[in-house]
Amino acid sequence: MPDRLYGSCLCGQFRWTAEGAPDFQGFCHCDHCRRLSGAGRTPFLGFEAGRVRLEGQTASYADTAQNGGSIARHFCPSCGGRAYAIPGSAPGVRIFYAGTLGAPERFRPDFAIHAASAVEWDPAEPALPAYPGAGPD
Ligand SMILES: [Zn+2]
Numbered sequence: 001m002p003d004r005l006y007g008s009c010l011c012g013q014f015r016w017t018a019e020g021a022p023d024f025q026g027f028c029h030c031d032h033c034r035r036l037s038g039a040g041r042t043p044f045l046g047f048e049a050g051r052v053r054l055e056g057q058t059a060s061y062a063d064t065a066q067n068g069g070s071i072a073r074h075f076c077p078s079c080g081g082r083a084y085a086i087p088g089s090a091p092g093v094r095i096f097y098a099g100t101l102g103a104p105e106r107f108r109p110d111f112a113i114h115a116a117s118a119v120e121w122d123p124a125e126p127a128l129p130a131y132p133g134a135g136p137d
């Protein structure tokens, strides 16, 4: 039986479903994730777009990520909840947020990125590989 993950925004107007395990999942400590979430970090999961189904309306914000790349950040126009993001460098990827999962306990973070931007009150997990910037490179 294939694995499936699903999630929704706060009001439920936007829903996502993804088949199979995430291609990557971790925490982002970048300044933009901090401002968007109001928290020290954002827990995220990435999938190939072909394994993802989206329902409902979103609005989007064309952001320039902390590493200088473009990223389209979609959110629910009704409740303002984060919906998903599409990195300009990887337009075939859809990034979702662990807090929107229908079963949030299924999030299994593997790493932390932008750990150099972590705030003192929410440091990177000591048990996970932590990259100072956008990734291992
Ligand atoms: Zn909503």
Ligand SMILES: [Zn+2]
Pocket: 028, 029, 030, 031, 032, 033, 034, 042, 114
């Ligand atoms: Zn971030």
